[in-house]
Amino acid sequence: xxxxxxxxxxxxxxxxxxxxxxxxxxxxxxxxxxxxxxxxxxxxxxxxxxxxxxxxxxxxxxxxxxxxxxxxxxxxxxxxxxxxxxxxxxxxxxxxxxxxxxxxxxxxxxxxxxxxxxxxxxxxxxxxxxxxxxxxxxxxxxxxxxxxxxxxxxxxxxxxxxxxxxxxxxxxxxxxxxxxxxxxxxxxxxxxxxxxxxxxxxxxxxxxxxxxxxxxxxxxxxxxxxxxxxxxxxxxxxxxxxxxxxxxxxxxxxxxxxxxxxxxxxxxxxxxxxxxxxxxxxxxxxxxxxxxxxxxxxxxxxxxxxxxxxxxxxxxxxxxxxxxxxxxxxxxxxxxxxxxxxxxxxxxx
Amino acid sequence: xxxxxxxxxxxxxxxxxxxxxxxxxxxxxxxxxxxxxxxxxxxxxxxxxxxxxxxxxxxxxxxxxxxxxxxxxxxxxxxxxxxxxxxxxxxxxxxxxxxxxxxxxxxxxxxxxxxxxxxxxxxxxxxxxxxxxxxxxxxxxxxxxxxxxxxxxxxxxxxxxxxxxxxxxxxxxxxxxxxxxxxxxxxxxxxxxxxxxxxxxxxxxxxxxxxxxxxxxxxxxxxxxxxxxxxxxxxxxxxxxxxxxxxxxxxxxxxxxxxxxxxxxxxxxxxxxxxxxxxxxxxxxxxxxxxxxxxxxxxxxxxxxxxxxxxxxxxxxxxxxxxxxxxxxxxxxxxxxxxxxxxxxxxxx
Numbered sequence: 001x002x003x004x005x006x007x008x009x010x011x012x013x014x015x016x017x018x019x020x021x022x023x024x025x026x027x028x029x030x031x032x033x034x035x036x037x038x039x040x041x042x043x044x045x046x047x048x049x050x051x052x053x054x055x056x057x058x059x060x061x062x063x064x065x066x067x068x069x070x071x072x073x074x075x076x077x078x079x080x081x082x083x084x085x086x087x088x089x090x091x092x093x094x095x096x097x098x099x100x101x102x103x104x105x106x107x108x109x110x111x112x113x114x115x116x117x118x119x120x121x122x123x124x125x126x127x128x129x130x131x132x133x134x135x136x137x138x139x140x141x142x143x144x145x146x147x148x149x150x151x152x153x154x155x156x157x158x159x160x161x162x163x164x165x166x167x168x169x170x171x172x173x174x175x176x177x178x179x180x181x182x183x184x185x186x187x188x189x190x191x192x193x194x195x196x197x198x199x200x201x202x203x204x205x206x207x208x209x210x211x212x213x214x215x216x217x218x219x220x221x222x223x224x225x226x227x228x229x230x231x232x233x234x235x236x237x238x239x240x241x242x243x244x245x246x247x248x249x250x251x252x253x254x255x256x257x258x259x260x261x262x263x264x265x266x267x268x269x270x271x272x273x274x275x276x277x278x279x280x281x282x283x284x285x286x287x288x289x290x291x292x293x294x295x296x297x298x299x300x301x302x303x304x305x306x307x308x309x310x311x312x313x314x315x316x317x318x319x320x321x322x323x324x325x326x327x328x329x330x331x332x333x334x335x336x337x338x339x340x341x342x343x344x345x346x347x348x349x
Numbered sequence: 350x351x352x353x354x355x356x357x358x359x360x361x362x363x364x365x366x367x368x369x370x371x372x373x374x375x376x377x378x379x380x381x382x383x384x385x386x387x388x389x390x391x392x393x394x395x396x397x398x399x400x401x402x403x404x405x406x407x408x409x410x411x412x413x414x415x416x417x418x419x420x421x422x423x424x425x426x427x428x429x430x431x432x433x434x435x436x437x438x439x440x441x442x443x444x445x446x447x448x449x450x451x452x453x454x455x456x457x458x459x460x461x462x463x464x465x466x467x468x469x470x471x472x473x474x475x476x477x478x479x480x481x482x483x484x485x486x487x488x489x490x491x492x493x494x495x496x497x498x499x500x501x502x503x504x505x506x507x508x509x510x511x512x513x514x515x516x517x518x519x520x521x522x523x524x525x526x527x528x529x530x531x532x533x534x535x536x537x538x539x540x541x542x543x544x545x546x547x548x549x550x551x552x553x554x555x556x557x558x559x560x561x562x563x564x565x566x567x568x569x570x571x572x573x574x575x576x577x578x579x580x581x582x583x584x585x586x587x588x589x590x591x592x593x594x595x596x597x598x599x600x601x602x603x604x605x606x607x608x609x610x611x612x613x614x615x616x617x618x619x620x621x622x623x624x625x626x627x628x629x630x631x632x633x634x635x636x637x638x639x640x641x642x643x644x645x646x647x648x649x650x651x652x653x654x655x656x657x658x659x660x661x662x663x664x665x666x667x668x669x670x671x672x673x674x675x676x677x678x679x680x681x682x683x684x685x686x687x688x689x690x691x692x693x694x695x696x697x698x
Contacts, residue, residue, distance in 0.1 A: 030447075031437070031440055031445060031446055031447075032446075032447055032663050033428070033429075033553075033554035033555050033662070033663070034555060035555075035662075036554070036661065036662050036663035037447060037659075037661060037663055037667070038640065038659045038660030038661045038662065039659040039660050039661075040659060040661070078698075079382070079697040079698065080382075080695065080696075080697055080698060081695055081698045083695055084694060084695050087692070087693060087694040087695060088380070088694060090692070090693075091380055091687055091692045091694055094687070094692070096380060096686060096687025096691070096692050097380055097381075097686065097687065097692075098379075098380075098381055098385075098386060098682050098686055100685075101678075101681050101682050101685040101686055102678055102681070102682065104681075104685075105674070105677060105678060105681050106674070204382075205382035205385070205697070206382050206383060206384075206697065291387065307659070308657070308675075309658060310387045310388040310389060310656070310675070311387030311388050312385065312386060312387045312388075312389070313382070313384075313385050313387065314381050314382070314385035314386055318386070322674070322675065322678060325454070325455070325671070325674040326657075326659070326671065328454060329450075329451055329454060329671060332450050332451070332453075332454050333447050333450050333451065336449075336450040336453075337445060337446065337447055337450055338440055338443070338445025338446065342445070343436070343439070343440045343443070343445050343446075344436060344439075345433060345436040345437060345440055346429065346430055346432055346433050346436060347429075348428040348429055348554070348555065349427075349428065349429060349430045
């Protein structure tokens with residue numbers, strides 16, 4: 001059982017209810033009508049519960065972009081050729097992708113992980129070379145990877161986050177790149193939530209109606225051929241980058257570090273992480289709601305409400321990084337606002 | 350006609366369609382699937398149209414918080430006593446309110462305008478003392494102000510924005526404070542959009558069902574007594590801070606400066622501005638969707654889709670300032686991302 005392999009040293013604590021209570025009490029004293037900051041108030045309470053602190057701030061920020069290739073692209077499920085995965089990894093390392101631009105704006109460092117790209121990626125200071133294989137096998141004809149590879153990908157994620165924590169980390173955004181990975185993510189979401197393939201499969205980078213029907217059929221075939229159940233879902237219909245992301249989430253949650261999940265693929269990794277330890281859900285923040293139909297289904301299963309809804313469908317961690325200012329705002333208002341008493345403002349009549 | 354009074358030197362240009370076309374063309378070349386940045390792409394095109402520039406950035410930021418009192422509070426429409434308006438103005442000037450916290454985070458300067466607070470406000474470097482009167486008259490028994498006072502409030506807004514432009518301004522957020530002003534805003538929204546009072550009236554700072562029914566009746570009476578039509582809406586059922594905000598929007602739009610509107614009251618001011626010159630709508634960005642039911646009705650009438658939906662209902666400009674990072678992100682991705690050609694990334698197969 002994969003669960004045992006990772007559960008042995010997974011030690012995720014429940015949220016700190018005392019800190020949550022103190023945050024709630026403080027919110028009631030601030031110079032604003034009760035509840036007027038809406039979801040920012042609830043978010044500040046959750047963050048206090050995650051970190052055990054009312055004065056926590058998301059100061060040291062990282063986005064970890066995990067890349068890998070997918071054997072299922074042989075079935076013609078993507079609008080883009082497989083070579084784009086490696087090309088985009090180079091684009092990340094040169095700072096030219098959307099995630100680089102947004103991470104610079106939000107003052108987050110970008111770490112790129114080669115978890116299984118089907119091409120040689122030259123060394124780079126911002127690259128973790130963790131290639132588990134040159135892409136997964138085609139999940140529509142058999143398991144995407146071995147159980148050992150699945151375990152490796154989870155462990156790699158936990159090692160990377162440990163290294164980042166050692167460098168200094170207050171909040172982690174998790175993103176990805178991998179041509180074909182919306183197909184794997186859709187299969188995971190169908191397997192975990194029990195939803196039909198046509199409800200959780202979207203258009204990825206952009207495909208026609210006909211190509212979409214084919215993609216749904218490929219997801220159905222992958223589920224039929226592999227019959228993924230519980231802890232073997234990652235190995236059967238996952239991806240190396242998805243396993244690494246799940247490992248990042250577990251490792252961060254163990255250290256009480258809030259994790260912002262991004263779109264469809266990042267959230268499918270959250271499902272894998274939650275299979276390993278459901279307590280991880282307490283440490284996850286949904287950055288945004290993607291246009292991919294499976295995304296919202298996965299978020300609902302996790303009990304997460306996205307902060308943004310900007311019709312994004314890019315991945316890379318873009319929708320996660322965009323939410324950082326809202327997370328900061330939730331904590332700054334909790335900490336820096338005057339109270340009715342300190343400001344001499346009257347309460348309700 | 351009030352329209353003539355302000356229209357004489359209102360010179361708002363239509364959006365720059367050439368700049369919009371160039372922005373659209375550039376978006377198509379960036380290293381991402383077409384449309385994958387969703388509403389940020391559309392926003393970048395709008396901003397290029399507003400400013401006439403592709404390389405515009407919201408660097409010099411201000412939020413102008415306009416405060417005034419409302420005679421209609423005599424009807425018992427608010428959960429808070431009128432004295433809170435002045436108390437909160439002092440809180441703004443001491444930096445303790447939510448808008449101060451968020452403006453510091455977003456590096457926006459805060460300017461507070463006393464447009465008609467029913468109390469003496471001592472001078473302060475961040476305060477514009479523009480008191481038109483010590484609160485409006487009770488609109489449920491007659492006009493809230495004279496036509497001359499309405500004109501004065503609009504002119505004050507245009508003067509203030511001119512002064513801020515002289516200090517350096519790339520983007521303006523518009524917020525407010527005024528106990529009772531959701532009642533005035535609801536009346537404006539009902540008058541301009543033709544919606545029934547019970548559809549556009551919400552709970553403001555927090556009132557019971559019974560108090561809400563009373564507030565609706567007060568809005569209905571104000572509309573019945575005053576019969577506001579077109580350009581006399583501000584004078585009959587408005588507020589001094591609402592007039593100043595409308596003037597700010599008109600003045601900014603004339604100078605091609607994008608304006609972020611906030612919640613119910615700020616958006617009611619946008620309706621007043623749009624009555625004066627419909628071209629102002631092109632320069633408005635809806636920062637967020639408030640929980641106030643009239644807000645969305647007003648936004649729809651203006652043709653604006655809010656960027657955030659965080660269940661805020663605070664005003665002060667909070668929901669406007671929170672949207673600044675998204676506006677910056679829209680322009681940074683347009684300007685700083687690599688193109689498929691420059692990055693050597695393949696397009697769709």
